[in-house]
Amino acid sequence: MDKYFAQLGQQIVRIGNKINARTRGWLGMLASATNEALKPDTAITAAAIAYFALFSLFPITLLSISIASYILGPAVDRQIIIQRLEFIAPAMGQLLGQNIDEIIEARGPVAGVALLGLIWSASTVFYTFTHTLNQIWGAKQRRAVWKRRGLAILFVLTFVGPILFLASFAGSMFAHLRTLLPDSIISMTGGVSLVLAVLLDVIMFMALYMLLPHGVSTWREILPGAIGAGLLWELAKKAFLSFVSTYLSISNLIYGSVATIIAFLAWAYLSGLIFLFGAYLSVAYFQLKQSPKETAAKIRQ
Known part of the structure; x- marks a missing residue:
């Protein structure tokens, strides 16, 4: 046998x-x-990413809603804001629940606290990303600690905002185009919106894989990993929406009010695995296209 x-x-x-x-x-x-x-080490790293992401989501949400409520006033439509933020975590409205209304009412003191929390906690997430990508690529030379922390903070200020803006702009532009198109074409817009969503995901992962590790590869070498991660992340969003719709109603009987936190941790953990898979895919493609000597020399740069 x-x-x-x-x-x-x-x-x-x-x-x-x-x-x-x-x-x-x-x-x-x-x-x-x-x-x-x-591998088990990858699961542990994804769990660490989920832990730090938990502290990053709510400051981002608080800051976004506070700024929007200041600009648009107390009558701001919270559903519009949540739809824009669902680019980061699907089913955001179900996860946050009535806390959104309380945030809008208390938008004055929240803005400053959220700004500080956003910069520090989100920079910790990107700091973890940087450390992880350096390990995956086997980079011998690494930035000093203060440079890595500074880059993480800079990444928050220059990356998170534009990504949220692009998600909002793309959604608004697409909604406006739907009002101008005939009904025969509107039926095809579902596929177009999916393509745009995947494209935005790919751009986000490319930015992470290119800018965070210490000078390793070009955009052509990380493109397969970014595409793979973008496709998987979009599929994960669809699956997570279905999961949340059934999970929250059942788990509330067991976990009570912390069920939403557990649901988000599950989403962040899955996102961390996808992020790491894309990074490993980029490294595998990089090694496939390089000779052994070229690979070793370029990784040590």
Whole structure:
């Protein structure tokens, strides 16, 4: 029996090698990234990302709603704000619940606290991203601690805001176009909106993979990882929406008010795994296109 399974395993390996050769190494690249993403250390790193993300989400939400309520007044439509923020975490309205109305009413003192919390907690998330990407790429030379923290804070100020703005602008522009298009074309806009959402996700992951690690690769080398992470993240959003609609009603009987926190941690953990998978996929593609000597020399830069 053992001999049979050994032969079967060898046959599977031979078939896999043939398919990998026909796909010019892409199958092996995907297998390598998947194997790395499923390791216990990757799960621990994703859990750490989820922990810091929990402290980043609410300051971002508080700050966004506070600024919007100042500009638009107390009558601001909270659903519009939440729809824009769902680019980060789907089902945001269900996760935050009535806290949004209380935030709008107390928008004065919240803005300053949220700003400080946003800068520090979100920079901690990006600091963790930077450290993780440096480890994944095997970078020998790394920035000083104060440079990494400064880059993380700068990334918050120059990245989070524009991303939220792009998500809001894309949604508003698409909604305006729907009013101008005939009904025959509107039925096709669902696919267009999905493509735009995936494109925005890919751009976000490309920015993370390019700017955070200490000078490793070009945009062409990280593009496959960004595309893979963007596609998986968009699929995860759809699945998470379905999950939340059934999970919250059931888990409230067990966990009570903390059920929403657990749901968000699950989402952040899944997002962390996707982020790490995309990084591993970029490294695998980078190694596929480089000779061993070129790979070692470029990673040490």
